[in-house]
Amino acid sequence: MSSSPPFKAPVGTRDVLPPESRRWEAMLTTFATIVEAAGYGLVQSPLFEDIEVFRRIGEGTDVVGKEMYDFVDRGQRHVALRPEGTAPVARAFVQHRPATPWKAWYATPCFRYERPQAGRYRQHHQVGVEAIGSPDPDLDVEVITVGRDHLAALGLRRVTLLLNSMGTRADRTRYTEALRGWLEDRRGHLAEEDRDKIATHPMRVLDSKRPATRAATGDAPRITDHLSDEAGAHFERVQAGLASTGTDVVLEPRLVRGLDYYTHTTFELVSSALETAQSTLVGGGRYDGLIESLGGPPTPGIGFGSGIERVLLACDAEEALPAPEGAVQVFVVDVAGGEAARDLSIELRRAGIGAERAFDARSMRAQMKAADRSGARVALIIGEQEEVDGTVAVRSLLGDERSQVAVPRQKVVAHLGELLA
């Protein structure tokens, strides 16, 4: 007899089982309700795309540069599992050209080959929205507010909105050059590991956590001081909208975000309840050049992604979003052969009443224990006596209640309909 080690879920992935999975259902329902009410429609797109679709979001970024799960399929196509949610939606927009503004939402797994740690997985899950086709800053306000309200609806209170503007692409280019020069002059003061970024991603030097870099860049030029009139006006309007709708904002000029496609507004919703290094619950911004880079007409867009695992971690920390109760309302206990359990449980479900039962002809004691654990409020008991009488004993399972009444078999479903109403 030989046995290989038991299989486990791959590194960085996990199974979500009940009752935890009921929290996922609750969070997805909450999100769907909120975004649908704002006019966003669900988009289901493939889990994998031509790898070029993702490369357009920035080859210099780690997400597409070195963390992608990519492979060549049997038809020699180079494809990749989606590392994030925006590019596939943008590609779908370019392909189908829906009327604008096009407002879409999604819920999807995302794949990134990185070392897992708290709040970071190789397969994680995101919900998000994309609003494509309008440059209106009020749309930025809408998107940010939807994200904020989603977290609030889940019961999260310790959330901070960080806001920044990257300006237009021209602003960004101009600022990047200026910053690069400024950083070059102080190269020696930066942390060793951050020096290479001066040439490649100067703005990310400002995002560094290293103390030396932090200290040396305290008075670095800020992009928000270098915005064009156009970008400045846009940013002002966004802030005014957020203020008007009672959304507290923390301006964070160092907020860069890792994906290269962002322009104008960028934002994060960060949990202060999480002790972990990964506390960003929602991250997003404008990407006014992305559609064009995917072969579409110049089209502005804005959106965000929100990590489900992280949001749930924050819910744990704030003791929010407890697992909802199961849907089983009634448990059929049958010690008279099992036909009643078989037929009645199905009859009940067809009448809209959640019903569960035991299998394997177990003892009444065992069936009652199972009934108690099932979360059902009522046990329907069919023993030999009930079989003879054509009745069902209806017994409450709530707390100390031990009330039990005999109801004619033919009237049980109607009786329960009233009882559970």
Next chain:
RNA sequence: GUGGCCGUAGCUCAGUUGGUCAGAGCGCCGCGUUGUGGUCGCGGAUGUCGGGGGUUCGAAUCCCCUCGGUCACCCCA
């Protein structure tokens, strides 16, 4: 990719300087109540002590390798 810590039943863990060390609680199953749950009592099942190699008379306990988990860096949701 780099580094720290950890790896004993389904879960949470105890196992003193290597010598009945394979255990506890919870959970699960059964019985007390041959027709009735949640409390209580009694009993029971489940472990390649992550895996491989080494040291030793003897290793869950020491060494090496490896896999996995976890946290941090990095990056990001």
